[in-house]
Amino acid sequence: MANIGEYVYPGDVVKNVKSIKGITIIGPGLRQNEENPNTLCISQAGKLCFREPNTYWIEGKRHRYIPKKGDLVLGVVAKKAGDSLKVDIGSAEFAALPMLAFEGATKKQKPDVQVGDVIYARLLSAHREMEPELICVDSYFKAGRLGVLPNDGFLINISLNLTQRLLDIKDPLLPTLGKKFPYEIVLGVNGRMWLNAKQRKDILTLLRCIEAAEAD
Amino acid sequence: MESPQFSCKLGVLSRPDASVIFCEGETVVMAGIYGPIEVKMQKMLIDKASVECNYRPKRGLPGVEDKLYESLIRNICDTALVTSLYPRSAILIALQEMHNSGQLISCAINAACLVCLESGIDMKFMFGAVTCFLTNQEELRLMPPISDSAVKASFVFVLDNVKERILASHTEGSFSMEQYEEAQDLSRKQIKNVFAFFKKTLNSGKEM
Structure with missing residues (x-):
C-alpha cells in the first residue's frame, strides 16, 4: 500500500517490512501493527523513508518538540525551585535541571543562574510519563560547550525541520554566512537558535537570512 | 450529482502549532491546534492525552448547540488521535465559524482533521465528514438548498479512511430508515473526494 x-x-x-533477526528500527510517525505482524501503521502525514538494512521513519512537518534522550536543546529558565531549575524547552512540560548538574557545582557553591537565562543542555532522560531531565555536563563531568549562554546573544524560534537542515554538515547556509560575518551560533534540536555577532546590525542581517531560509 | 467544492489555506495563524481555513461549498471554518501542551491538574489523565475542543460561533458566546458540536468533534478527535503517546498532556483544537451555509458541522470536522494532519500529531487514521440534505421533494443532495425551509432533514456522517467505518453520525429533521441508508451510501461516495482533497492539499503544501 505505501512505498518507500x-x-x-x-x-x-x-507491507513487507525488512528486519534483521526480527528487529526493525522505526522512527517517528510509525507504529507497530498489532493486527498483522511484519507490517507497520503510519500515524503521520509525510514522506516514508528507509535506510538499509532495517530503519524506517517518516519525514513530516512536526511543529511541537517531543523530548528525546540525548538531545542537545536550548531552554530558558522559567522558575527556580530550591536545588532545581525549571527550564522551558518548548515541550509539553518544563524540564528539570538540578543545580548540581553544572561543572564544578557543589552543595555550597552553586552556579549563578537567573530566571530568564538561556541554557544549552543535554537531555538526560526523556520518558513520556515523567518530566524531562536536563544536564549541563558530559560523562567526564566537564561542561564542554554546555551551560549558561552569555546575555548579549539573541534567541529565536525556528521550525524543527530547519534546525535539522542547518545541523546537517553538508548544508551550505551557515558556512556561507560565516564568510561574510563572524558569528557564534547554538542550535537546539527543539527548534531554538541562539546567535551572537560583533554588531547588532550583523545579528539582524543573520536573522533575516535565517527567516528567508525558513520561508523557502 | 453536484457536490460542494473544497478549498483551503494552511498556516494562516502564527501562534498555533498548525492552522487552516477550510471551505466546503460556501461554508468556511478556521481551525488551529496546540499540542501536546501542558495540562491543568484537574484535567490530567495519567495514561493518555486529554483532547479539548473549543468551538466559537461567528458572534456572541457559544450556546447549547455550539457545545454539542464541540463535544461531537472532541469525541471524534479523541478516537482518531493516538492519545496514548502523549500522557499527562493536553491537545487543544480551536475552531472558529467564519460562514455557515448549511454544512457547518461537516466543515468543522474536516477542518479539525486537516489541522491535526498538518500539525504532525500522531493519528490512527484520517477522518472526514459529509453532509447530505433531504429536501421537501424527498430528494437527496449534497449541496444545501437555497432556503432553509426547503430542507426536510440533514445528515452528517463521519467516516475514517481505512475501512470507511462510521465514526459518528448527526441527523436533524424527519426521515425514513431507507432515506437514512440512502444518505449513508451517498456519503460513502462523496467521502472519497474529501480524502482525495486532503491528500492533495498536504502533498502540495509539503514543498519546503
Whole structure:
C-alpha cells in the first residue's frame, strides 16, 4: 500500500517490512501493527523513508518538540525551585535541571543562574510519563560547550525541520554566512537558535537570512 | 450529482502549532491546534492525552448547540488521535465559524482533521465528514438548498479512511430508515473526494 519515498497518510500500512533477526528500527510517525505482524501503521502525514538494512521513519512537518534522550536543546529558565531549575524547552512540560548538574557545582557553591537565562543542555532522560531531565555536563563531568549562554546573544524560534537542515554538515547556509560575518551560533534540536555577532546590525542581517531560509 | 467544492489555506495563524481555513461549498471554518501542551491538574489523565475542543460561533458566546458540536468533534478527535503517546498532556483544537451555509458541522470536522494532519500529531487514521440534505421533494443532495425551509432533514456522517467505518453520525429533521441508508451510501461516495482533497492539499503544501 505505501512505498518507500512516497508521501503517506495516517491509516496507510507498510507491507513487507525488512528486519534483521526480527528487529526493525522505526522512527517517528510509525507504529507497530498489532493486527498483522511484519507490517507497520503510519500515524503521520509525510514522506516514508528507509535506510538499509532495517530503519524506517517518516519525514513530516512536526511543529511541537517531543523530548528525546540525548538531545542537545536550548531552554530558558522559567522558575527556580530550591536545588532545581525549571527550564522551558518548548515541550509539553518544563524540564528539570538540578543545580548540581553544572561543572564544578557543589552543595555550597552553586552556579549563578537567573530566571530568564538561556541554557544549552543535554537531555538526560526523556520518558513520556515523567518530566524531562536536563544536564549541563558530559560523562567526564566537564561542561564542554554546555551551560549558561552569555546575555548579549539573541534567541529565536525556528521550525524543527530547519534546525535539522542547518545541523546537517553538508548544508551550505551557515558556512556561507560565516564568510561574510563572524558569528557564534547554538542550535537546539527543539527548534531554538541562539546567535551572537560583533554588531547588532550583523545579528539582524543573520536573522533575516535565517527567516528567508525558513520561508523557502 | 453536484457536490460542494473544497478549498483551503494552511498556516494562516502564527501562534498555533498548525492552522487552516477550510471551505466546503460556501461554508468556511478556521481551525488551529496546540499540542501536546501542558495540562491543568484537574484535567490530567495519567495514561493518555486529554483532547479539548473549543468551538466559537461567528458572534456572541457559544450556546447549547455550539457545545454539542464541540463535544461531537472532541469525541471524534479523541478516537482518531493516538492519545496514548502523549500522557499527562493536553491537545487543544480551536475552531472558529467564519460562514455557515448549511454544512457547518461537516466543515468543522474536516477542518479539525486537516489541522491535526498538518500539525504532525500522531493519528490512527484520517477522518472526514459529509453532509447530505433531504429536501421537501424527498430528494437527496449534497449541496444545501437555497432556503432553509426547503430542507426536510440533514445528515452528517463521519467516516475514517481505512475501512470507511462510521465514526459518528448527526441527523436533524424527519426521515425514513431507507432515506437514512440512502444518505449513508451517498456519503460513502462523496467521502472519497474529501480524502482525495486532503491528500492533495498536504502533498502540495509539503514543498519546503
